[in-house]
Amino acid sequence: MQTQIGGKNYLRSERKRWKRNTEEGKKKTISDLSDRAKRQKRKMRRKAKRRQKEREAFSNINTPPQRIFSMQCSPDLSPQGNVWRAKSNPVDQETNRAKK
Numbered sequence: 001m002q003t004q005i006g007g008k009n010y011l012r013s014e015r016k017r018w019k020r021n022t023e024e025g026k027k028k029t030i031s032d033l034s035d036r037a038k039r040q041k042r043k044m045r046r047k048a049k050r051r052q053k054e055r056e057a058f059s060n061i062n063t064p065p066q067r068i069f070s071m072q073c074s075p076d077l078s079p080q081g082n083v084w085r086a087k088s089n090p091v092d093q094e095t096n097r098a099k100k
Helices: 007-024 035-061
Strands: none
């Protein structure tokens, strides 16, 4: 997570540590695991993801809702307002041409 101060530095150092451990053989990559170990690893990740989603859902319950934008248009933005009908260039209704 990058919510902490210096989170980018923390992630960078963890990435370097993981790479060093895999090169030294302390940590196995997914391709080096057996089929059973791969299934166990996936199962653990699914459970962890489920827990993470539950935590996020719980934290969203406790936050106030965002303001909803009002769908009502102001008179200037409505089709009858000045934006849609230009008063500087009136149109003759019978011929649909601009008056001179």
